Amino acid sequence: MTAPDETERLARVALSRASEPGDLTTASLVAQLGPVGAVQRQLEPKTDSLLHVRLAAVDPEGELERAARVGIRFVAPGDDEWPVQLDDLEAGEVEHLGMGLLPVGLWVRGPMPLTRLRESVAVVGSRSATTYGCDVARSIAGGVVRAGLPVVSGAAVGIDDAAHRGALSAGGPTVAVLACGPDRAYPVQNADVLRHLWSTSAVVSEAPPGSAPTRPRFLARNRLIAGLTRGTVLVEAAVRSGALNTATWAELLSRQVMGVPGPVGSAASQGVHERIRLGTATLVSHAAEVLELVGATGEHLVEVPRAPERPRDRLSAVEQQVLEHVPVVSPARIDSIADAANAHVRITDPTLRRLRDLGFVELLPAGWRLAREPGNAV
Amino acid sequence: MTAPDETERLARVALSRASEPGDLTTASLVAQLGPVGAVQRQLEPKTDSLLHVRLAAVDPEGELERAARVGIRFVAPGDDEWPVQLDDLEAGEVEHLGMGLLPVGLWVRGPMPLTRLRESVAVVGSRSATTYGCDVARSIAGGVVRAGLPVVSGAAVGIDDAAHRGALSAGGPTVAVLACGPDRAYPVQNADVLRHLWSTSAVVSEAPPGSAPTRPRFLARNRLIAGLTRGTVLVEAAVRSGALNTATWAELLSRQVMGVPGPVGSAASQGVHERIRLGTATLVSHAAEVLELVGATGEHLVEVPRAPERPRDRLSAVEQQVLEHVPVVSPARIDSIADAANAHVRITDPTLRRLRDLGFVELLPAGWRLAREPGNAV
Numbered sequence: 232m233t234a235p236d237e238t239e240r241l242a243r244v245a246l247s248r249a250s251e252p253g254d255l256t257t258a259s260l261v262a263q264l265g266p267v268g269a270v271q272r273q274l275e276p277k278t279d280s281l282l283h284v285r286l287a288a289v290d291p292e293g294e295l296e297r298a299a300r301v302g303i304r305f306v307a308p309g310d311d312e313w314p315v316q317l318d319d320l321e322a323g324e325v326e327h328l329g330m331g332l333l334p335v336g337l338w339v340r341g342p343m344p345l346t347r348l349r350e351s352v353a354v355v356g357s358r359s360a361t362t363y364g365c366d367v368a369r370s371i372a373g374g375v376v377r378a379g380l381p382v383v384s385g386a387a388v389g390i391d392d393a394a395h396r397g398a399l400s401a402g403g404p405t406v407a408v409l410a411c412g413p414d415r416a417y418p419v420q421n422a423d424v425l426r427h428l429w430s431t432s433a434v435v436s437e438a439p440p441g442s443a444p445t446r447p448r449f450l451a452r453n454r455l456i457a458g459l460t461r462g463t464v465l466v467e468a469a470v471r472s473g474a475l476n477t478a479t480w481a482e483l484l485s486r487q488v489m490g491v492p493g494p495v496g497s498a499a500s501q502g503v504h505e506r507i508r509l510g511t512a513t514l515v516s517h518a519a520e521v522l523e524l525v526g527a528t529g530e531h532l533v534e535v536p537r538a539p540e541r542p543r544d545r546l547s548a549v550e551q552q553v554l555e556h557v558p559v560v561s562p563a564r565i566d567s568i569a570d571a572a573n574a575h576v577r578i579t580d581p582t583l584r585r586l587r588d589l590g591f592v593e594l595l596p597a598g599w600r601l602a603r604e605p606g607n608a609v
Numbered sequence: 610m611t612a613p614d615e616t617e618r619l620a621r622v623a624l625s626r627a628s629e630p631g632d633l634t635t636a637s638l639v640a641q642l643g644p645v646g647a648v649q650r651q652l653e654p655k656t657d658s659l660l661h662v663r664l665a666a667v668d669p670e671g672e673l674e675r676a677a678r679v680g681i682r683f684v685a686p687g688d689d690e691w692p693v694q695l696d697d698l699e700a701g702e703v704e705h706l707g708m709g710l711l712p713v714g715l716w717v718r719g720p721m722p723l724t725r726l727r728e729s730v731a732v733v734g735s736r737s738a739t740t741y742g743c744d745v746a747r748s749i750a751g752g753v754v755r756a757g758l759p760v761v762s763g764a765a766v767g768i769d770d771a772a773h774r775g776a777l778s779a780g781g782p783t784v785a786v787l788a789c790g791p792d793r794a795y796p797v798q799n800a801d802v803l804r805h806l807w808s809t810s811a812v813v814s815e816a817p818p819g820s821a822p823t824r825p826r827f828l829a830r831n832r833l834i835a836g837l838t839r840g841t842v843l844v845e846a847a848v849r850s851g852a853l854n855t856a857t858w859a860e861l862l863s864r865q866v867m868g869v870p871g872p873v874g875s876a877a878s879q880g881v882h883e884r885i886r887l888g889t890a891t892l893v894s895h896a897a898e899v900l901e902l903v904g905a906t907g908e909h910l911v912e913v914p915r916a917p918e919r920p921r922d923r924l925s926a927v928e929q930q931v932l933e934h935v936p937v938v939s940p941a942r943i944d945s946i947a948d949a950a951n952a953h954v955r956i957t958d959p960t961l962r963r964l965r966d967l968g969f970v971e972l973l974p975a976g977w978r979l980a981r982e983p984g985n986a987v
Contacts, residue, residue, distance in 0.1 A: 250947070281951045367873055418939060443936035445949070490884065493868030495745055495894040504870060507892045508886065514886040531659040558821035560795060571629070571823070573659045 234309045235266070241291040242266035243307045244439075248275075248294055249285035250409075252437035253451030253549045257282065258332035262321070298338065298440050301414050302429070306345055307336040314345045317458045319333030319484050330421020334437040334455065340413040341433035343381075343404060348459045351381040351406070352525055353481070354397075355456065355474045356390025361499050364390055364467035367491050369397030371464060374518020380525070381432075383408060385452065385459050388420050390474070395424050408459065409436040410452040411444035435459075453477040460524040465512060468502035475502050479609065481582045482511055487524045489515040539574035542589065549574065553582045554591055554601075561599035612687045613644070619669040620644035621685045622817075624713045626672055627651075627663035630788075630815035631829030635660065636710035640699070642709045644713065648969050676716065676818050679792050680807070684723055685714040695836045697862050712815040712833065717958035718791040721759075721782060726837045729759040729784070730903055731859070732775075732836065733852045734768025734844035739877050742768055742845035745776030745869050749842060752896020753940045754781020758903070759810075761786060761831065761838050768844045768852070773802050786837065787814040789822035791808035811835075831855040839903040840865030843890060845903040853880050860889055869891040920967065927952065931960045932969055932979075940976035 235243065243266045250257040260269035273283050295305060306312045320333050321446035339345060352375045354368055363570040372382045372394040382398040386393040386407035398405035407428050409417070416422035428434050437455060438448055453473060456482035457463055465488070468474040481488045490512035493500030506512035515521050546554065557563065563571075569579035583599055586592045591603045613621065621644045628635040633959035638647035651661050671681060680793055684690045698711050719722060730753045732746055750760045750772040760776040763771040764785035776783035785806050787795070791814040794800035806812050815833060816826055831851060834859035835841055843866070846852040859866045868890035871878030893899050919951075924932065934949035935941065947957035964970045971980045 277744075281948065285948070364870060434747075443939055443941065445936060446933045491873060492885075492892070493870060494741060494872060500870075501894075504892055504894050507870070509899065510888075512894065514870070514882055516879075516882050516886075555824045558823060561821055563821065570659065570663075574726065 233313070235307050238266070238490070239266050240305070240307055241295075243336045244291035244294050244305055244396070245270055245336070246290040247305070247437070248289045248291070248439050249282055250335070252334065252448050253454065255332070256398040257335060261335060262332060263415055270424055279437070285470065294439065297466050301340070301440065303334050303340045303413055308333060308338055312339075312344050314348050314459055316349060316460075317455070320454065320458050337435075337455075338413045338436050339433050340429050340437055341406075341431070343431075343433040343511075345433065345435065345459075347381055347404065347426055348380075348383060348406060351383045351460045351526075352521060353383045353456045353460040353463040353477065354390070354394035354466060355382040355384055355463060355477050356394075357468050357472045357474060357499050358387050358391075358467065359390035359395065360467050360469050361493075363392035363493060363497075363499060364491075364499055367493075368393035368466040369400070371466070371515075371518045371521060372397035372405065372489070373401035375521060376401045376405065378518070378522050378603055379403075380461075380522070381406055383456055385456060385477075386418075386421050386425060386428075386434075388418055392424065394466070395428070399424070399427065404432045406432055406459075407434045408452055408456050408554045409434060409444070410438065410448040412436055412438050412440040412442040414440045415444075417444055419465075449473060450476060454480045457481035457486055462489055462521070464489045464521055465503045465506065466491045466492065466517060467493065467497075467499040468551065469498050470502045470505065472502050478506060478512060488512040489521055489524060491515060499559065543591070546586075546589075546591075548556055549578065550582055550586060553579055554586055557583070557586075558600050560600065562595045564598040568599060612689070613685050616643050618683070618685055619673075620648045621714045622668040622669035622672050622683055623648055625683070625716070625815070626667045626669070626817045627660055628713070629829070630712065630826050631832065633710070635713060639713055669743050672817065679708065679718070679818065681716055681791055681818055682717045684717055686711060688692060689723055690722050691718075692726050692837055694838075695833070698832065714815075715833075716805050716814050716817055717811055719784075719809070721784065721809075721811040723811065723813065725759055725782065726761060726784060728757075728903075729761050729838045730842040730899060731761045731834045731838040731855065732768070732772035732844060733762055733841060733855050734772075735846050735850045735852060735877050736765050736767040736769075736878065738767035738771065738845050739871075739875060741871060741875075742869075742877055743771035744870075746771035746844040747778070749844070749869070749893075749896045749899060750775035750783065751779035751781070753899060753984040754779045754783065756807055756896070756900050757781075758900070759784055761834055763787070763834060763855075764796075764799050764803060764812075766796055770799050770802065772844070773799075773806070777802070777805065782810045784810055784837075785812045786830055786834050787812060787822070788816065788826040790814055790816050790818040790820040792818045793820075793822075795822055806888050819855055827851060828854060832858045835859040835864055835889045836862055838864065840867055840899070842867045842869065842893060843881050843884065844864060844869045845871065845875075845877040847876050848880045848883070850880050853884070856884060856890060857978075866890040867899055867902060869893060893935075921969070924964075924967075924969075927956065928960055928964060929955055932964055935961070935964075935970050936978050938978065940973045942976040946977060 273286050354372045367509050368390045381404040383406050384394040387584045395405045397516045413434045416425045453476045463481040465478050478488050490503040490507045507514050569576045651664050732750050746768045754776045759782040761784050761921045789795050791812045794803045831854045841859040843856050856866050861905040868881040868885045886893050931950045947954045
C-alpha cells in the first residue's frame with residue numbers, strides 16, 4: 232500500500248470520527264472504493280444513513296489539529312508507521328465475527344512508533360484477577376520485555392494492569408490499546424500507568440480522541456490487541472471474560488494463543504484451562520516458553536526442564552546394577568543381593584562397600600539396605 | 610488364550626518366583642515356548658544362568674500354598690480373572706523400554722476380581738506432593754469411583770495415598786499395584802490403607818509374596834498401572850517423578866494421559882505442565898473431564914462451562930443495541946446515544962427509561978450512563 236496523500240488521510244480521519252470502531256459498512260466501503268471514494272459515496276445526497284449525517288458534520292483538518300494539540304497523531308494504512316501485521320485483519324476468514332477488516336486508522340498518543348509492535352506479545356486477562364494471576368502476569372511481561380519484545384495489553388484493572396506494570400518495572404516498552412479515545416485515562420485506577428505510557432511509549436485506539444468506552448468498542452479493541460501482536464498470553468480468564476474474545480481473535484489470525492494454568496479450583500483460571508484442554512491454547516508457565524512460541528524458529532529455545540544430575544548417575548554400570556537390587560526397607564544379605572543383581576558375590580561385596588563409602592547404602596546387622604538419603608528416592 | 614492347566618500354572622508360578630518383574634528374557638521365553646517350555650529350557654543341564662539356578666530351587670506348589678494361607682492368589686493369562694487389557698503389553702512397540710511384555714502372572718490379595726479393572730482409571734503423582742495436589746487427587750478419585758469406575762494407584766505416600774483415600778471416602782473400589790509383594794505393607798505410612806484394600810478390594814503385584822521393593826520393580830510396576838487402566842491422571846509430578854514414567858507407559862499403550870495443572874511456581878506441577886505443554890497429556894480439572902476422556906463415546910460428556918445467563922441476555926434487540934451505546938463513565942445526552950446506536954430518538958427515549966427501570970442505566974443531570982452493577986461489566 233502506498234502512503235496516503237493528504238486527501239486520503241483526511242478522508243480516513245473523517246471516517247474514523249463518523250463511524251464506530253470495527254464498523255463493517257465503513258470497512259467494506261473503504262475496501263471497495265478507497266477512503267476518498269467511501270466518503271464521496273456516503274456524502275451523495277441520496278444517502279441518508281447515520282454515517283452520511285455524521286460525515287457531513289466532520290471537520291477532519293480540525294480533528295487532526297485538536298488531536299495534535301494533545302500530542303495525538305493519526306496513523307493510517309500505508310504510512311511508514313503503520314503496523315503491517317494488522318493487514319491480516321483483511322483476510323476474509325475473520326469477517327464472520329461481524330466486526331471487520333482493517334481499522335480506517337489508529338489514533339496514537341506517545342513517542343513510540345507503532346512499527347516496534349511487529350515483535351510484540353499481548354498479555355491479557357481478567358479484571359477480577361487473583362494475586363497469583365497478577366504475579367504471573369507481571370513476571371511474564373517482565374521476561375518478555377527483557378528479551379526486547381514490547382508487551383501489549385488493554386490497560387484494564389487486574390491482569391492488564393499487572394502486565395503493563397511488570398513490563399515497566401523491567402524497564403521495557405509496553406503499549407496500551409484502548410476502547411476509548413487514546414486521550415482518556417480510563418479506567419481511573421490506571422491513570423498513572425496511562426500517563427506514563429503517554430510520555431514514554433504509546434497508547435493506541437481506533438476510536439478518536441474523546442470517545443467513551445462502550446461495549447462494542449471493547450470487542451473491536453480486542454481484535455487489534457490480537458492483530459498487533461505475535462501471540463496472546465491469557466493469564467486468567469473466567470468463562471465469560473473479554474480476554475477470551477482476544478484469544479479467539481488471536482486464533483482466527485493465526486497468532487500464538489498461550490494460556491497460563493492455575494489451581495483447578497480457581498474460577499479465574501477456568502476459561503484458560505478450557506482453552507488449553509480443547510487444544511486452542513498452549514500451556515505456558517513462564518516468559519521463556521512464551522518467547523519460544525512467538526519467536527522465529529530457533530530463537531528463544533526453551534530447555535526442557537531436567538532434574539539436576541543425581542550422584543547415582545555417576546556410578547559405574549556394575550555399581551548401578553548392584554545398587555538397584557539393594558532393598559529399600561528390610562536389609563538383605565550379600566548373597567541375596569548378588570543373586571538379584573545377577574552378579575558374583577566377589578564383585579558384589581567390594582561394590583557394596585564402595586557404595587557405602589559414597590553414602591548410597593548402609594550395612595545393618597541383618598544385611599544391606601539403601602541409606603536414607605533423598606538421592607535414593609525411586 | 611485358553612485357561613492354563615495345572616502344569617502351566619505351576620510353571621508360571623515358578624517363573625514368577627525365579628525371575629524379576631518385567632524381566633525381558635523370561636517374557637521372551639514364555640512368548641516363544643509357553644511357560645512350561647520356558648521352564649524346561651531353563652532347567653536343561655547345559656544352562657547355568659541365574660534363572661536356571663533359581664528355578665531349580667523353586668517349589669511352585671509350596672509357593673501357592675503359602676500364598677493361599679495369607680489370602681493371596683495367583684492370576685495368570687488365560688484365567689477368567691485375567692485383566693485382558695494387559696495383553697496390550699505384548700504389542701512389540703513397547704518393548705523398546707527394555708521392560709517387557711506380559712507379566713508371567715499377578716499375585717493378588719483381596720476379594721475384588723481383577724476383571725473389574727477393565728474400566729478403571731489410574732490416579733498417580735509425586736511422593737512430595739502439596740496440600741493442593743492431595744486435595745485434587747482425593748476429589749478426582751472420589752468423582753471417578755462415584756461414576757462406578759475403580760481407581761488404581763501405587764500406594765506411595767503423597768498423591769497415590771490421597772487417591773486411594775479419596776476413592777475409599779467416596780465408598781468406591783480402589784486397587785493398589787505394588788512394587789513389592791502384595792503381602793507387604795509398604796510404605797508403612799500407608800499400612801492402614803493397604804490393610805483396608807486387602808479385606809475389601811485388591812492389592813496386586815507382579816512380585817511374589819515377600820518380595821522387597823527395589824528400583825527396577827517400581828519401574829516394572831508402573832507399566833502395570835498404565836496397562837490395567839483406561840487412562841492415567843497425573844496430579845503432581847516434578848520433573849523427575851516416577852509418575853511421569855507411568856504416564857509414558859500410558860502413552861505407549863495408547864491409554865489416555867491426563868494432567869492436572871497447578872500454580873506455575875509449584876515445582877510439584879512442573880512435570881505435569883511440561884507434558885500438557887508438549888501435548889502428550891490433556892489438561893483435566895475435575896473428575897467429569899477425566900470420565901469424558903476415558904469413557905466410551907457419548908458417556909460422561911462434560912458440559913463446556915458456561916457463565917450463567919445474564920439479565921442483559923433477556924433484553925430485546927433494540928434494548929441491547931441502545932444499551933451497548935450508553936457510556937460506562939461520563940454520561941451522554943439522549944441524542945448522542947441515539948446517534949451512536951443508529952436509532953431514532955423517539956425509540957431511544959422510551960428504551961432508555963425501560964432500561965433504567967430494569968436497573969441497567971441511570972439518568973444523571975448530564976445524561977445517561979450505565980448503572981454501576983456487575984451485570985454490566987464488559
